[in-house]
Amino acid sequence: MAAGQGSAAGEAPGQRELPADVRHALEAADARCTRAGAQLTALRRQVLALVLESDQPLGAYALLDKLKAQRPGAAPPTVYRALDFLLEQGLIHKVERLNAFVSCVEAGHDHARHGGHHHPHQFLICRDCGLTVEISDHAVSDAVAEAAAKAGFTAVHATVEIEGRCAGCTAAHQG
Amino acid sequence: MAAGQGSAAGEAPGQRELPADVRHALEAADARCTRAGAQLTALRRQVLALVLESDQPLGAYALLDKLKAQRPGAAPPTVYRALDFLLEQGLIHKVERLNAFVSCVEAGHDHARHGGHHHPHQFLICRDCGLTVEISDHAVSDAVAEAAAKAGFTAVHATVEIEGRCAGCTAAHQG
DNA sequence: TGCGGTAGTGTTACTGTATAACAGATTATT
């Protein structure tokens, strides 16, 4: 028996116990994928869980290290392919400035207020503590679309990553 | 005589003939560096010339390949150090989505309408033809600053890279 | 006129990020 990814009754070997909020997000993601005609396989689920668990952006190789604990044979393509899928489904985003990945804060909303795929978003990145926050500011995305139109461009996607100092670090450096 | 390739009167060996607009931009950059107490050395000048010559963003290793024609011993640090300098001086920008570098369209303005260093800017990138255009839209940078402030962040720098389709490609795909 | 400091470059080696290409396995679909 060469069971590739048996995910039967009691769950596959190498499966860990996950926090309730992560489990819930995974279920929502699963439903969302099914609705989109895509499959959230065991591998993809594992990678998504790792991203969901982390409170900060994770690089592909950091992710790979963690994944190896559950899937010893994992190699770069293993994680990159899973990440590509999750990006396509809008379940995660990439932070270009950090070459790292975060779960989409809106993906948890099963009702998919953005139709299930991609949505305009921006990142705020603190240079001091690394805190990375996803926002979805309409004034920004409107201004971006308009600026593109002015130059004759049809905007499809905008990477907006704002670096600076978060409230906490600002306070800490003043006292 | 080990002349790299024919050079004019009093120029260094390995010097190539440059278009007038590039030569002019180099002179402006030189003046600007001098004013800032920095030196646009031969190496830095060569790298800047390569970026200026290109009509599209160039990756560091593409740049390295070109540089080797004039400077056979060149290695990654050679080009990265030059690029770091040029970035600091605001003479070039990095396009994060492409891991590539372009000359700043405003750096040619010797009067340095932004004080000589850095300035808020955005990129428009055509997915079809690769055309990359730098703009400096105040509505965008204002919206970005405001969005950051709303979340308690003090914005220092914003990467804004808008992907889509340029006017030319849009027209081509409709006829 | 020898010294010490700074800045720039050469050189080697390495870490980190991402993809190509091919092989095997799984799951519908017919």
Added chain:
DNA sequence: AATAATCTGTTATACAGTAACACTACCGCA
């Protein structure tokens, strides 16, 4: 079963970026 489509394993490689140290040129100065 045959087929095609999709997913994963595996190896190898390309592309991006940095660390560390050696060497030179230049400047100010005892």
